[in-house]
Amino acid sequence: MRRILLAILLLMFSTIILTGLPPEKEERRTTLYRVGLLSSSDFRLSKFEGLKEGLKNFGMYEGENIEFIVNNAKGIKDDLVNQAQSLVESEVQVIVTTGRVETEAAKQVTRGSSIPVLFMGLTALKHDGLVKNLLTPSEGLTGIQNDHAALTAKRLELLTKLLPGTKRVLLIYDPRVVPTSESLQAAFEAARKIDIDLQSAPASTLEDIRKIFQSDHKDIDAALLLPSFFLESRGANLIASLAMEKKLPVMGVEESDTAQLFAYYGVPLFEQGKQAARILVKIIRGQKVEDIPVEPPTNLKLTVNLDVAKKLGTNVNKEILGFAEVIFPEAGDRDEK
């Protein structure tokens, strides 16, 4: 009897104490969110790194309360739809895309489903109706703009300011890219404003690029690339090497680790991803996509590669360099010496 009583009392107090203890690491026991990431190439994966960094500000850590399924088309554009479909079949809560081609593929496979699409850096959204209303996007997709099309004009101006005496600039563009017409228009308007002779050349294949550089462009002082999946991925290396051969300074859109151009101006890929983190948190916490406006970009950055400039033999305006993040600044110093 006494033993039974003692056992009951012990059980009672231990249960009360156990039930009274605070749960350990409650935050860790929250739902594990599953997010799909679609990228056309390794080049754009910097955005993914930025996204993960940004998510940390919201207490979300990969493997703890969020997991990513990363599908990378490795430069094969035609494979993007399959990769996107694979993410849908993996029952991800949201598909995060790194550019326009990825967004179009994701939009295609999520049509009719409840999976939203979050893009990390697109331009000229209204141009082809990808997103009709930036404040209340009703197409099941929202995200971050990078204003690359609109920034084409500023890119042209900065190129001419970096290279004093520049009079003629060649625009290389991919005619398949939707916002190209907007970029071209912005560039020609800017050229008129700053008194630059602008020429344009389309390039959809590597052969096109070779032809452009084989043509007689003796009077061209510099070249400017328009935003394009092809030009920044498969075409970038060829452009960089041919430009070096022709001693032609080229300004690109987004800095690349492999293809080294003279200069870039735009929102860094990492920053685009970081900025998208807050929107991703909103989506996975259940906020409707139409209640999340498309956000304009922040953190524009001018990058100048002085090593390339040196190899090209060009004189860079040092007054403007103060505005730039300089790569290989020692190249410029040596040149000065």
Place this chain on the structure above:
Amino acid sequence: MTGMKNKETIPWWHSIKNRLLIFGIVMSIIPMTVFGYFYAKTLRNNLQQNIYYDIEITTQRLAADLESLIGGQIKQVFSVANVGGRKLLTKEQSYQEGLLYNLLQEAPYLEEISLVGADGQELARASRRLVVNSNGRSVSSTEAFQNLAKNNLLWSETFLDKYGQVRLKRIIPIHGLDKGEFTGGLILEISLREIIDQLTKRQPEFQGRLFVVDSDGKLIGHQDFSQVLKKTDVRFSLPVKRFTEVQGRNTKVVTVADKYISYDGKEVLGDFSIVNNLGWAVVQEVPVSQAFAPVNQIIKQLLVAGGVLIFFVTALSIFFGINFNKSFRRLEHFVEQIRYGNLKYTIQIEGKDELSKLGETLDNMREELLTRRQQEEALRQAEKLSSLGLMAAGVAHEINNPLAIMSAYAEDLQERIEEEEIKDLVTSGELSDYLEVIVKQTTRCKGITSNLLDYSRQSGSEKAKLNLKQVVESTLMLVEYRLKKERVLVDINIPQELPPLSGNVDEVQQVLLNIVTNALDSLEPSGQLIICARLNQDNVELEIEDNGSGIKPENMKHIFDPFFTTKEPGKGTGLGLSICYNIMQRMGGYLELNSNFGEGTKIKLMFPYDKEGSYGYKNTGC
């Protein structure tokens, strides 16, 4: 007079088991609830005070940080204007542009900066997004330049540019050698969004949300930039209302955090703090659900712990209640057994508590009762034997008559056999007649002795169903000689339809014999004895009435006292009525005695009977 009460069911609220259970539950719930309530309330109040304090402090800090962040953006520009401003105005445009771009790089939230001359002509401009016409433009008619000319150095109102960025402008003049001389200035635009983003990085998400309003209460910055893009109206928020109310008052504003419903319908704790020199307010709001999450967690745990405690207390109460009740039931059963006369039933309750002590005491009491019962039995037997002695002469006379008859018939038969042929006596049937008379008288003798033996036997405690009429008749047989001798007129009216009684036949007979003997002792020759019975609601009533001498009033109070007698020595023991009283009481019945001295005595015996199965008995008799 005593009577037997039926066993009643105890209402559940009177049950000790249920009371113990209820007590256990109530005494666990009430203290837990009271303690939990006050603990949670105190905790909640303290937490709320702490949160209020935190909000007030952090809001003030964030307002100061915002002012500092914005001030930091123009610090470098001020230096340029004050130190090299006049020289800059005279430099080449490319140099001016380069310097302005350098300033953009130094101050990451500067969107655009332009250098203007005293005439309002733009000399150079650096912009992060816009292409600048190298020919310059005139800004003399712009509000910014007008403010510059008037030396009005306040920040402009905020505005949204075509890229969705919230911006504001500020003019920084470049003075000539003469302090009052105006030689030109720098017009700068900053992007508020990135400054707010920078500010919110200092504000972890768990500390709630942060937003900034201008002097009209219009939202110009928000931790969630979407709210700015959507132009969310935050003026419904209490701090914004308070801020707009105190605008323009030249008094120091002391803000106090409060609880309210915010612009999005959520209940929040929040406060505002004014941003000096800008006329804005930083508002911080923490949703109540988020703020009180720790308290709610504690309340949840208290509820769970309380539930577990109540469960165990209830279980313990049931356990003890059942054990307690088991002992009580055993005691109750024991007492019932004693009440029904089963004095050999013993009880033993385990443990060393009060109940086991009570059981022990009751068992001792039982033993004493048993001893007393045995003593009573012995006394009753003695009294019975005494009455038998008194009856002996009458019985002898009663037996003498049949013996005399048998003797006479036997002698006559003997003579006839000697004188006549036995064959003829057999043939005529006379021999048979003689023998029949002898057998009949023998049977009569046997009946008398058998009755006497029955009465003299020591009675046990066995109970049986009794027929009252038969018991009365067999008792009267014992005193038949006296009845005849004293020519007592006996009137018996006991209906055959009475229900059977439950009791010991010897004891009932002893009661009846005592009463009838007393009646005969008090009767004069040719007196009257009336015995009748009737069925009442609760008992069977047997009335024995005589018209004898009755009992003197002064003797009435001693009539049931043991050894009290008014008879001559050797005629009675004085125990008769006392034994009758005890027997009736033990049977669950009672005895009533009414006597009028000189007129007679009436005794009523009330016998209990089993009501179940007694349907159909008629109430006839006296």
